[in-house]
Amino acid sequence: MPGIQRTLLLVSKAYSIDTEWRNRTTFIKGRDEVQSFLDKKWDQELDYKLKKELWGFRENRMSVTFEYEYHNKEGQWFRAYGNELWEFDENGLMLDHNASINDLPIEEENRKL
Numbered sequence: 001m002p003g004i005q006r007t008l009l010l011v012s013k014a015y016s017i018d019t020e021w022r023n024r025t026t027f028i029k030g031r032d033e034v035q036s037f038l039d040k041k042w043d044q045e046l047d048y049k050l051k052k053e054l055w056g057f058r059e060n061r062m063s064v065t066f067e068y069e070y071h072n073k074e075g076q077w078f079r080a081y082g083n084e085l086w087e088f089d090e091n092g093l094m095l096d097h098n099a100s101i102n103d104l105p106i107e108e109e110n111r112k113l
Protein backbone atom coordinates (compact mmCIF):
# COMPACT_ATOMS: atom_id res chain seq x y z
CA MET A 1 0.00 0.00 0.00
CA PRO A 2 1.56 3.36 -1.02
CA GLY A 3 2.42 5.80 1.80
CA ILE A 4 -0.35 8.32 1.19
CA GLN A 5 -3.00 5.59 1.04
CA ARG A 6 -1.73 4.10 4.29
CA THR A 7 -1.84 7.54 5.93
CA LEU A 8 -5.38 8.17 4.65
CA LEU A 9 -6.50 4.83 6.04
CA LEU A 10 -4.90 5.44 9.44
CA VAL A 11 -6.26 8.99 9.76
CA SER A 12 -9.76 7.99 8.69
CA LYS A 13 -9.90 5.38 11.49
CA ALA A 14 -10.16 8.27 13.97
CA TYR A 15 -13.66 8.92 12.62
CA SER A 16 -16.83 6.91 13.14
CA ILE A 17 -18.13 4.91 10.16
CA ASP A 18 -21.04 7.36 9.84
CA THR A 19 -19.08 10.55 10.62
CA GLU A 20 -20.44 13.79 9.23
CA TRP A 21 -18.31 16.77 8.26
CA ARG A 22 -18.76 20.28 7.06
CA ASN A 23 -15.54 21.81 5.78
CA ARG A 24 -16.04 25.26 4.28
CA THR A 25 -18.90 24.55 1.85
CA THR A 26 -18.20 20.82 1.47
CA PHE A 27 -20.43 18.31 3.23
CA ILE A 28 -19.01 14.83 3.86
CA LYS A 29 -20.63 11.66 5.20
CA GLY A 30 -18.75 8.51 6.18
CA ARG A 31 -15.14 7.35 6.32
CA ASP A 32 -14.89 6.70 2.58
CA GLU A 33 -15.82 10.31 1.82
CA VAL A 34 -13.36 11.51 4.49
CA GLN A 35 -10.58 9.59 2.74
CA SER A 36 -11.53 11.02 -0.65
CA PHE A 37 -11.76 14.55 0.75
CA LEU A 38 -8.38 14.33 2.50
CA ASP A 39 -6.73 12.81 -0.59
CA LYS A 40 -7.82 15.84 -2.68
CA LYS A 41 -6.97 18.32 0.10
CA TRP A 42 -3.47 16.93 0.59
CA ASP A 43 -2.91 16.95 -3.17
CA GLN A 44 -3.81 20.66 -3.38
CA GLU A 45 -2.51 22.09 -0.07
CA LEU A 46 1.24 21.51 -0.19
CA ASP A 47 3.88 21.96 2.57
CA TYR A 48 1.06 22.29 5.07
CA LYS A 49 1.96 23.62 8.55
CA LEU A 50 -0.71 23.76 11.23
CA LYS A 51 -1.15 25.37 14.65
CA LYS A 52 -4.24 24.45 16.74
CA GLU A 53 -5.31 25.62 20.16
CA LEU A 54 -7.97 24.13 22.39
CA TRP A 55 -10.81 26.62 22.79
CA GLY A 56 -13.00 24.58 25.11
CA PHE A 57 -14.47 21.16 25.87
CA ARG A 58 -17.33 19.54 27.74
CA GLU A 59 -18.37 15.91 27.90
CA ASN A 60 -17.96 14.53 24.33
CA ARG A 61 -17.48 17.89 22.55
CA MET A 62 -14.43 20.03 21.82
CA SER A 63 -13.76 23.30 20.08
CA VAL A 64 -10.45 24.39 18.60
CA THR A 65 -9.18 27.48 16.84
CA PHE A 66 -6.42 27.15 14.27
CA GLU A 67 -4.29 28.67 11.59
CA TYR A 68 -2.31 26.89 8.93
CA GLU A 69 -0.21 27.76 5.92
CA TYR A 70 0.22 25.97 2.62
CA HIS A 71 0.94 26.64 -1.02
CA ASN A 72 -0.81 25.39 -4.11
CA LYS A 73 0.82 23.75 -7.15
CA GLU A 74 1.32 27.18 -8.74
CA GLY A 75 3.40 28.29 -5.74
CA GLN A 76 0.87 30.74 -4.21
CA TRP A 77 0.99 30.68 -0.42
CA PHE A 78 -2.08 30.92 1.80
CA ARG A 79 -2.80 31.28 5.48
CA ALA A 80 -6.06 29.72 6.63
CA TYR A 81 -7.83 30.70 9.85
CA GLY A 82 -10.74 28.98 11.44
CA ASN A 83 -12.63 27.17 14.15
CA GLU A 84 -13.63 23.55 14.43
CA LEU A 85 -16.34 21.95 16.52
CA TRP A 86 -15.92 18.24 17.21
CA GLU A 87 -18.28 15.67 18.71
CA PHE A 88 -17.13 12.17 19.67
CA ASP A 89 -19.09 8.93 19.99
CA GLU A 90 -19.00 6.56 22.97
CA ASN A 91 -15.85 4.88 21.55
CA GLY A 92 -13.93 8.15 21.24
CA LEU A 93 -14.28 8.31 17.44
CA MET A 94 -15.16 11.62 15.83
CA LEU A 95 -18.84 11.61 14.98
CA ASP A 96 -19.22 15.22 13.85
CA HIS A 97 -16.65 17.66 12.48
CA ASN A 98 -17.75 21.19 11.67
CA ALA A 99 -15.07 23.54 10.27
CA SER A 100 -15.35 27.20 9.37
CA ILE A 101 -12.24 28.30 7.45
CA ASN A 102 -11.09 31.47 5.70
CA ASP A 103 -8.09 31.51 3.35
CA LEU A 104 -5.87 34.55 2.87
CA PRO A 105 -3.32 34.69 0.02
CA ILE A 106 0.10 35.66 1.39
CA GLU A 107 3.60 36.17 0.05
CA GLU A 108 6.10 33.50 1.02
CA GLU A 109 8.18 36.04 3.01
CA ASN A 110 5.10 36.77 5.16
CA ARG A 111 4.77 33.20 6.42
CA LYS A 112 4.59 32.82 10.21
CA LEU A 113 4.59 29.05 10.64
